[in-house]
Amino acid sequence: MPEEVFLDTQPLIRSVLDGYNVCVFAYGQTGSGKTYTMSGPSVVSQEDWGVNYRALNDLFQIAQSRRSSIIYEVAVQMVEIYNEQVRDLLSTDGTQKRYPFIIIIFTDLRVSMLDILVAVTASGLHSQPNGLAVPEASMHSVNTTADVLELMSIGLANRAVGATALNERSSRSHSILTVHVRGTDSETNDILRGSLHLIDLAGSERVDRSEATGDRLREAQHINKSLSALGDVIFALAQKNSHVPYRNSKLTQVLQSSLGGQAKTLMFVQLNPDVGSFSETISTLKFAERVSGVELGAARSNKEGKEVRELIQQVASLKDTIAKKDGEIERLLSLKHSIKGDRHVTSSLRYGSSSPSRHSIRTSQQAQRIAASKISGPSDKAASDGDDCSQCSDMNSEAGSHQSVNEFRNQKNLPYSPSRLSSKDVGLIADDGVELLGLADGDSEERLSDISDSVLSMGTETDGSISSIVEYTLFPETTKPPEESDNSEKLIPPSKLPKPPQERQLLQQQTRTFQPTRSAARISSSARKSVVGSSSTSSKLPPKRWL
Ligand SMILES: Nc1ncnc2c1ncn2[C@@H]1O[C@H](COP(=O)(O)OP(=O)(O)OP(=O)(O)O)[C@@H](O)[C@H]1O
16 A cells, blocks of 8 residues: 555655755565565556655656746656665666765864865765765756656666565665755745655565575675664664764765754654564564654755855855965966076075075075965975975975074074074065065965855854755756756756666566555654754754755
């Protein structure tokens, strides 16, 4: 009776379109009907649709009914966690790409928004500050339920399955279908973002009963380990422990935002009525009891009004400013290098010698280097270090150099002690560094720190704004035609996907048709309850999302 089961899920689907993050997952021992519940016995007839298809069908219907006021865009990703590796089930190149699982956890509020943007850019993510990212997992734009059906059957066919003594078509991986929704209010242009994770977990199994050997055994060990990590997380959340061990498995990393964040979460618990499964049934029920005791705190909608949009624009313009400054620094550094020859003459004149001692030249070079590093910071160090190796060795033997210059100063009664070189002093010694130092002390440094401060405060004060910026890349702007979007290539229409192997399709259609187990345990996520510190960090952090 898939329809009855789905009724429990229906209100959550609406929430996705209201800008909430929702997670629905199925838990239970192997062969107990998780895949049956989530995907249904068959996609051919609407009556046989599982929770996934019904959810998406509902989603499109509601989106359609609201189209006069809100324009929705929907995109889908489907990945699996197989033997602790994340794989794209909708990869377009025919192979199932395996992704390094890059996790960015923003627990440190000292990290500025710029740092976050840089981290995201560097790793090529289109992701969120919710702790999870599957870089480059293909994102497919969908407009109708039919599009989704096509994608999901491809994803299911690509999923790792294998026969065990308990289930002839046992899922050997956790599959995660994520639906990203972006709605634009046609009157106010406010944007809301919601995401829906539909998760079909691999089943726990006693390997003596499943008779798993070889690959099956290895898979079973990974599955059991990750489910036990899930149990530990649930236990820590239920106990309101200050430390929640999300990092112990990929699965708990994926579910982090749904279990400890501000999402709405629902768990189906599957039981096998077979007497032989008695002990597994007891432990599954105990797990469900624990899960139902977890309080997530108030769910939060991801709405992005005018203010957030303005902040996003400000960050973009700050990035521009920084890029310009970087260019300026580059220019000044190359200017410095190009006038290196002049410096020799300048130094010798300053010290009143027609043939300058090697020490005095070294001092001048060091002075400039200090000046340059003051401006450029660590990232430009490599560039400034690249001029010549003799200078590198000079820098490394700084103490010896100082000593020599002190001797020189005593002889010539010089006013400056190299050991006390301030940037101003350096400017006086090294003529060619004056312009550089002026910029470093009075202008550039100050402004750069201003920029980073303001960005930091935006990052910490506006919940959700960080993710909004990152999320921007996921959907084309509504003002632009989709083909002009920067990311249009990321959104792949379903028709371009590889078809599932014929035999897998056949296997799918052979699925038996009887009713799903109907126990659903809801992890409470009351909008009325306040956040009760389910983890030490979650209450302090901006909303965590998948996009
Ligand atoms: N409620 C149900 N009514 C009829 N058939 C069911 C029901 N639940 C499960 N089945 C059948 O039982 C078998 C196992 O179900 P399913 O593959 O969904 O289990 P699973 O929990 O996903 O297992 P695994 O963890 O090994 O992947 C399938 O053949 C499925 O069609």
